[in-house]
Amino acid sequence: MPHVNIKHFPRDFTAEQRERLSEAVTTVVAKHLDTPRGAVSIALEPVPEAEWSDTVVVPEITGREHLLIKTPNYLGNPQENA
Incomplete structure (x- = not known):
């Protein structure tokens, strides 16, 4: 249900960085939108400067x-x- 699309300047993320970002965003979105964590999806979309x-x-x-x-x-x- 909630989908978050994070547009950012291109950069390399380690698997650990991606996981920490995913966990942090999921926690905040699920809490503030009163929705299950499993309903949250997140995309990282690099955009050249x-x-x-x-x-x-x-x-x-x-x-x-x-x-x-x-x-x-x-x-x-x-x-x-x-």
């Missing part, structure tokens, strides 16, 4: 601020400094 704006910012963030629960600071959000 040169394509970030066209692939992520424009289609996923711009004009969809009402869906965001956190705005990235690179868009000038004064509430986020890190």
Whole structure:
């Protein structure tokens, strides 16, 4: 049921890093959406830095601020400094 797609700059993850990330995200999503852990799916989607704006910012963030629960600071959000 809940599906989380994490878009990120390309990097290599070890199996241990992938497992720790999966466990952490699953725990938070299951808790806050009151859903079984087994219902959570997670994808890691590498996006080259040169394509970030066209692939992520424009289609996923711009004009969809009402869906965001956190705005990235690179868009000038004064509430986020890190």
